[in-house]
Amino acid sequence: MKQFLRIFILIAILNCQSGWCQETASVVEDFKPSAVNQLGRDFPQVNSQGRVRASIPAPNANKVRLDIGGVKYDMKKNDAGVWTGESAPQDEGFHYYQLEIDGASVPDPGSLYFYGAGRWGSGIEIPASDKDFYAVKDVPHGLVSENIYFSKLTNSWRRCFVYTPAEYNMDAKKRFPVLYLQHGSFEDETGWCSQGKANLILDNLIADKKAVPMIIVMDNGYAYKNQGNTTESKPVSVFEEVMMNEIIPMIDSKFRTLSDRDHRAIAGLSMGANQTMRIVMNHLDKFAYYGGFSGTSNYPSSDEIDPTTFLDGKFNDGKSVNKQLKVLWLGLGTKEPKPFPGSVGAFRKMLDKQGIKHIFYESPATAHEWLTWRRDLYQYAGLLFK
Amino acid sequence: MKQFLRIFILIAILNCQSGWCQETASVVEDFKPSAVNQLGRDFPQVNSQGRVRASIPAPNANKVRLDIGGVKYDMKKNDAGVWTGESAPQDEGFHYYQLEIDGASVPDPGSLYFYGAGRWGSGIEIPASDKDFYAVKDVPHGLVSENIYFSKLTNSWRRCFVYTPAEYNMDAKKRFPVLYLQHGSFEDETGWCSQGKANLILDNLIADKKAVPMIIVMDNGYAYKNQGNTTESKPVSVFEEVMMNEIIPMIDSKFRTLSDRDHRAIAGLSMGANQTMRIVMNHLDKFAYYGGFSGTSNYPSSDEIDPTTFLDGKFNDGKSVNKQLKVLWLGLGTKEPKPFPGSVGAFRKMLDKQGIKHIFYESPATAHEWLTWRRDLYQYAGLLFK
Numbered sequence: 001m002k003q004f005l006r007i008f009i010l011i012a013i014l015n016c017q018s019g020w021c022q023e024t025a026s027v028v029e030d031f032k033p034s035a036v037n038q039l040g041r042d043f044p045q046v047n048s049q050g051r052v053r054a055s056i057p058a059p060n061a062n063k064v065r066l067d068i069g070g071v072k073y074d075m076k077k078n079d080a081g082v083w084t085g086e087s088a089p090q091d092e093g094f095h096y097y098q099l100e101i102d103g104a105s106v107p108d109p110g111s112l113y114f115y116g117a118g119r120w121g122s123g124i125e126i127p128a129s130d131k132d133f134y135a136v137k138d139v140p141h142g143l144v145s146e147n148i149y150f151s152k153l154t155n156s157w158r159r160c161f162v163y164t165p166a167e168y169n170m171d172a173k174k175r176f177p178v179l180y181l182q183h184g185s186f187e188d189e190t191g192w193c194s195q196g197k198a199n200l201i202l203d204n205l206i207a208d209k210k211a212v213p214m215i216i217v218m219d220n221g222y223a224y225k226n227q228g229n230t231t232e233s234k235p236v237s238v239f240e241e242v243m244m245n246e247i248i249p250m251i252d253s254k255f256r257t258l259s260d261r262d263h264r265a266i267a268g269l270s271m272g273a274n275q276t277m278r279i280v281m282n283h284l285d286k287f288a289y290y291g292g293f294s295g296t297s298n299y300p301s302s303d304e305i306d307p308t309t310f311l312d313g314k315f316n317d318g319k320s321v322n323k324q325l326k327v328l329w330l331g332l333g334t335k336e337p338k339p340f341p342g343s344v345g346a347f348r349k350m351l352d353k354q355g356i357k358h359i360f361y362e363s364p365a366t367a368h369e370w371l372t373w374r375r376d377l378y379q380y381a382g383l384l385f386k
Numbered sequence: 387m388k389q390f391l392r393i394f395i396l397i398a399i400l401n402c403q404s405g406w407c408q409e410t411a412s413v414v415e416d417f418k419p420s421a422v423n424q425l426g427r428d429f430p431q432v433n434s435q436g437r438v439r440a441s442i443p444a445p446n447a448n449k450v451r452l453d454i455g456g457v458k459y460d461m462k463k464n465d466a467g468v469w470t471g472e473s474a475p476q477d478e479g480f481h482y483y484q485l486e487i488d489g490a491s492v493p494d495p496g497s498l499y500f501y502g503a504g505r506w507g508s509g510i511e512i513p514a515s516d517k518d519f520y521a522v523k524d525v526p527h528g529l530v531s532e533n534i535y536f537s538k539l540t541n542s543w544r545r546c547f548v549y550t551p552a553e554y555n556m557d558a559k560k561r562f563p564v565l566y567l568q569h570g571s572f573e574d575e576t577g578w579c580s581q582g583k584a585n586l587i588l589d590n591l592i593a594d595k596k597a598v599p600m601i602i603v604m605d606n607g608y609a610y611k612n613q614g615n616t617t618e619s620k621p622v623s624v625f626e627e628v629m630m631n632e633i634i635p636m637i638d639s640k641f642r643t644l645s646d647r648d649h650r651a652i653a654g655l656s657m658g659a660n661q662t663m664r665i666v667m668n669h670l671d672k673f674a675y676y677g678g679f680s681g682t683s684n685y686p687s688s689d690e691i692d693p694t695t696f697l698d699g700k701f702n703d704g705k706s707v708n709k710q711l712k713v714l715w716l717g718l719g720t721k722e723p724k725p726f727p728g729s730v731g732a733f734r735k736m737l738d739k740q741g742i743k744h745i746f747y748e749s750p751a752t753a754h755e756w757l758t759w760r761r762d763l764y765q766y767a768g769l770l771f772k
Contacts (some may be wrong), residue, residue, distance in 0.1 A: 038506055039574075058490035062446055080487060099492070103467060104444035106485070106492040113499050113506055120424055120499055136543050138536055145531035146579075150524055157522050162529075165463075168638050172558045188425075191421050193532075 035125045041110040052087040068097035092128040093371025113172035118186040134197035139207035140166030155226035165213035175256045177263035177385040178215045182272030189220040212385040267291030281314035291329040293376040302342025305350035328358040333372035421511040427496040439472040454483035462736040478514040479757025504572040520583035525593035526552030541612035551599035561642045563649035563771040564601045567659030575606040581705040598771045653677030654761045667700035670710045677715040688728025691736035704740035718756035
């Protein structure tokens with residue numbers, strides 16, 4: 001029996017060395033349909049290791065690959081013409097992905113679609129150990145409303161989504177504080193209440209009395225000046241002007257807001273963190289809270305920041321910043337790639353040098369992705385308007 | 387010169403007979419990107435003939451086809467590996483479509499995605515001659531809010547979208563009448579405010595004072611009884627019970643509604659017309675208006691209807707129906723396929739026989755598709771609550 005066991009172990013070791021165990025033997029066969037599949041679709045699936053298994057009928061294809069996390073995984077065809085294959089283990093949380101069929105990058109017809117990476121495409125959810133904080137629970141649920149409005153500054157129709165807490169519709173007299181919450185590069189105003197779960201995070205926080213009922217406004221961070229028929233070729237971003245002169249006045253007139261600075265917060269992720277930091281520092285008379293999720297305005301530099309020149313010296317008077325910003329909050333995933341740890345690190349070093357109080361939160365084992373930002377929102381929203 | 391002209395015409399006729407003129411020569415080269423493309427995407431495109439041109443890079447594919455309106459059109463590959471091809475002229479309005487790459491049916495990465503035909507997939511808009519009535523205009527815009535709620539009857543989380551007119555947020559005391567508006571088979575609660583343009587149709591109607599400001603509730607017509615751990619295999623639809631016992635009470639408690647029968651209307655398209663006709667006739671104490679868009683409850687039969695037995699004799703007392711239903715409205719596209727003209731025709735014949743007043747509207751040159759239903763909503767909403 002001992003002899004048999006020794007041989008078995010030897011075979012296993014040899015197999016692992018040849019790559020077989022990583023590629024095949026180590027795939028645990030406990031795959032389940034992803035939580036963000038289309039109704040009734042069996043694929044894509046996720047197993048307990050965080051592997052993604054995709055499957056698609058493509059009887060006449062030469063090569064089909066699963067493209068996720070920057071890596072393309074070959075899929076295999078069965079006799080019925082159905083291609084199936086799986087990825088290496090992925091981090092917990094939400095990821096964008098796609099299929100590649102004979103060189104065509106297309107959404108997986110089995111998944112729901114999300115806007116990110118500059119396109120509507122497939123997404124998948126690797127169940128997170130702490131997924132309970134954004135689960136749909138039997139608590140009062142707020143509404144998410146779609147608002148379209150004409151922007152004179154950009155000469156275009158724009159859209160924002162507005163979360164109103166459950167209490168908003170129960171008490172027609174009460175006014176609420178507002179958080180302006182921005183997405184990142186190549187994302188849009190749909191992100192925070194879709195893959196970001198912002199509405200569910202707030203529903204749960206409010207039900208647990210861990211957050212004050214608040215309105216959340218999620219607009220689109222891309223806004224370019226209407227340059228008419230000029231020959232200027234480079235678009236000029238006017239997002240700050242749109243936020244201050246169009247979005248905030250519209251929200252304050254359309255919704256029952258508390259419209260003083262003490263009841264207005266702002267936050268954003270990545271590009272949105274950079275944008276909202278500029279906005280808050282240029283308008284400290286309008287906001288009392290700032291949250292920067294995986295981003296700061298010195299991005300992409302990791303160099304030491306000179307507070308006398310950075311953002312026109314807005315952080316130079318540390319005492320004044322401390323007095324005006326009730327919460328200055330920064331978050332980062334522990335697995336974020338360059339340059340984020342460097343640039344956020346340099347920014348924090350500058351804050352410390354200036355004696356500026358701030359909170360720094362690290363999301364365990366997540367990269368520059370949505371589980372980091374869901375956790376950031378959960379942490380940050382609990383500190384607002386208190 | 388005359389001789390030259392004769393030869394030219396002869397060649398043209400011969401070419402047409404060989405199929406060349408339909409397939410190639412008659413394609414007018416005035417294609418423009420579709421109105422429902424993803425941001426910045428050049429394809430798919432539509433020309434003045436209503437042809438759809440799709441294009442996708444798939445360098446290693448053997449065969450790529452555009453699949454629209456039940457027909458698959460071969461596309462051709464250029465030297466850069468990009469496949470391009472166009473369809474025959476399509477009807478005005480909105481159509482679902484997809485691409486087929488070596489046998490795989492996938493969404494076109496250029497289009498926005500819509501839920502219909504039982505899947506999230508590509509859609510395209512052939513500009514309609516009357517498209518102005520659902521255009522985004524500089525008028526006050528209402529909000530469309532997403533509501534999630536737990537249904538005890540189905541033991542599941544469900545969702546509805548609620549349109550509130552612009553005035554709803556301007557006057558926190560005013561109450562509004564409600565239209566319950568249902569989708570068709572293999573569609574869901576997203577359809578009416580996405581491809582259906584219900585919010586824009588009402589924004590425009592209200593701004594033109596052609597409709598009374600109203601709330602519109604769009605829920606999901608698929609609702610099955612929670613059968614627990616029984617061995618019954620066939621799901622039992624409880625949509626009527628969910629509507630009457632869960633959706634309406636929730637809407638009346640969450641929104642500022644006028645909750646008497648005179649201020650409650652119902653309508654639906656196709657399967658939704660069938661469902662809502664049953665609901666209205668079973669609950670004439672709760673509704674005063676009915677709209678059936680491309681459907682009736684005798685579907686799919688075109689046989690003569692016996693009013694003493696049809697829907698338990700609900701249409702047998704014509705005078706009573708006339709007294710209770712302020713508007714009984716039916717619509718149908720002139721190009722609808724079997725069995726719709728027959729079944730709606732048989733239903734109308736029964737109404738006439740019973741002396742039941744009704745309005746019948748025909749949408750010109752449209753089939754069982756969304757332009758028919760947009761027009762239906764425009765016509766029907768203008769008659770409500772007056």
